[in-house]
Amino acid sequence: MAEYIVPRKVYFLTYAILMACTFLTWRVAYIDLGVLNTVAAIVIAVFKMVLVILFFMHVRYGTSRTWLTVVGAFFWLGILLVVTFGDYLTRGWKTYG
Amino acid sequence: MLPDTVATSELRQPPALAHQFESLGAQKEAATFGMWVFLATEVLFFGGLFLTYSVYRMWYPAAFAAGSRELNIALGTINTATLITSSLTMVLAVHAAETGNRKQLLLFIIVTMVLGLVFLGIKADEYYEKFVDHHVPGPNFQFEAQYFRNAQIFFSMYFIMTGLHAVHMIIGLGVMTWMLVWAWNGTITKEYHSPIEIAGLYWHFVDIIWIWLYPLLYLIGRHVHG
Numbered sequence: 001m002a003e004y005i006v007p008r009k010v011y012f013l014t015y016a017i018l019m020a021c022t023f024l025t026w027r028v029a030y031i032d033l034g035v036l037n038t039v040a041a042i043v044i045a046v047f048k049m050v051l052v053i054l055f056f057m058h059v060r061y062g063t064s065r066t067w068l069t070v071v072g073a074f075f076w077l078g079i080l081l082v083v084t085f086g087d088y089l090t091r092g093w094k095t096y097g
Numbered sequence: 098m099l100p101d102t103v104a105t106s107e108l109r110q111p112p113a114l115a116h117q118f119e120s121l122g123a124q125k126e127a128a129t130f131g132m133w134v135f136l137a138t139e140v141l142f143f144g145g146l147f148l149t150y151s152v153y154r155m156w157y158p159a160a161f162a163a164g165s166r167e168l169n170i171a172l173g174t175i176n177t178a179t180l181i182t183s184s185l186t187m188v189l190a191v192h193a194a195e196t197g198n199r200k201q202l203l204l205f206i207i208v209t210m211v212l213g214l215v216f217l218g219i220k221a222d223e224y225y226e227k228f229v230d231h232h233v234p235g236p237n238f239q240f241e242a243q244y245f246r247n248a249q250i251f252f253s254m255y256f257i258m259t260g261l262h263a264v265h266m267i268i269g270l271g272v273m274t275w276m277l278v279w280a281w282n283g284t285i286t287k288e289y290h291s292p293i294e295i296a297g298l299y300w301h302f303v304d305i306i307w308i309w310l311y312p313l314l315y316l317i318g319r320h321v322h323g
Contacts, residue, residue, distance in 0.1 A: 011322050015185040022311075026170075029316035030276045037320065041312035048126065048308045056188045056301045057296070061124060066133055073137035077144045084148055088155070 004061050014055040021048050098135045103156075113289035125291040134178070135242075136302050143306055150254045150313065160247030162318025163240075167232055168255070169223055173315040176219050177307060181214035184304045187297045194280070194294075197287030202280045205251045209300065210273045213266055220263055242295065255314055264311060272296050 025044040031039060054060040059070055118124040154161045190205035231239035234249040241248075276296045278287050285293060297304070 003125075003195075005192065008189065008192055011185060011188050011192070015181065016182045018184075019178065021167050022174070022181065025312055025316065029312070029319040032320040036307055037316075041316055045309050045312055049305050052184060052301050052305050052308070056184050056283040057298055062129070064127070064132055069130065069137055071138040076137075077140055080148055084152070085155075088152060097290070 004030050006055070006058065006061060010055055018051055076084055104283070109163075113286070118313050120278070121288060123188065123292075128291050129298070132298045136298065137311065140304060143258075143261070145259050146254070147313075151235075152312075153250050153316050154317070155253065157247035157250065159318075161251045162245040163244045164232075164248040164255070165315060165317035166253030166319065166321070167230065169226060169313050170315055170319070172223050172302065173311055176216050177311045179212050179216045179219070180304045180307050180319075183209045183216070184301050186212065187300045191290070191294050191297050194285055194290035195287070199280065199285075200295070202285065206273055206277050206280055210270055210277070213270050215271070217263060217266055217270075224256075227256075235305075256309055258314070262303065262306050265306070269300050269303055272299060 021044050025041055027035065028040050028044075031037075053070060059066055104143075114121055118127065144243060178239060186205045186209045190202055190209060193199075193205055227233055231237050232252050234253045238245075238249055238252075258307035273296060276285075276293055
């Protein structure tokens with residue numbers, strides 16, 4: 001079976017970046033950035049998640065079918081979050097007529 | 098002597114190949130797809146909880162920050178590092194399976210499981226601390242009066258989300274035990290290693306959930322009291 005075997009140094013590099021990001025997210029939490037604290041935490045978490053998905057879960061080396069399934073799952077989550085928050089954030093809005 | 102009517106392709110089928118698949122590659126792709134579809138349903142499962150968390154945090158930011166500051170940041174950070182390391186050892190186990198290295202495969206599965214147990218042990222200690230501190234929502238809950246009700250919402254989300262995550266970790270340990278048995282008894286070979294990869298996908302997914310839980314639960318409002 002001719003299947004690409006990912007070299008281990010890809011894994012070690014990914015691991016090093018993940019640990020560095022964990023350290024970063026921990027330290028940044030102690031600096032007062034106002035609203036940006038939450039933004040920073042989310043950006044770092046997304047980045048870590050993408051690294052795990054692409055390299056540890058092999059999606060980078062996988063088929064389009066796998067990729068589509070991953071995108072589909074997060075697209076669904078996006079709909080859930082956007083539509084629900086669309087409801088809650090607009091509850092105070094006045095209506096006319 | 099083999100009868101003349103035996104097709105040559107039937108002579109060389111690997112033992113692990115199920116009859117409905119043309120090749121081990123096709124079988125592996127089907128298994129991978131199946132696990133990813135399952136993981137998509139897990140996104141649905143945890144997604145509802147993350148949504149609930151997000152709405153309540155939007156409504157009660159100060160109470161959530163106050164509650165978050167009561168969590169043990171040292172243990173939470175150590176746990177994050179532990180799980181990320183376990184994902185590394187898991188992927189090294191997959192690599193060992195792919196290259197036919199049975200000893201390394203066994204070693205890395207065991208190390209992954211040990212790290213998983215370390216995580217659960219630390220979690221158990223954190224839960225115990227929360228009981229002692231009266232931060233478990235219910236009749237014995239104690240908190241500053243200003244945030245008394247809404248901090249209970251935070252702690253409820255904390256226990257539900259980390260509890261569900263812990264259940265997934267325990268299931269993961271069960272799956273890994275199964276993989277350990279298969280690695281030991283020779284079911285896993287260089288040709289048939291996809292079960293290790295599939296188990297790895299589940300393990301990495303549980304790690305990703307924690308990658309989100311850590312900042313969302315432990316890191317709110319840390320800059321206020323340091």
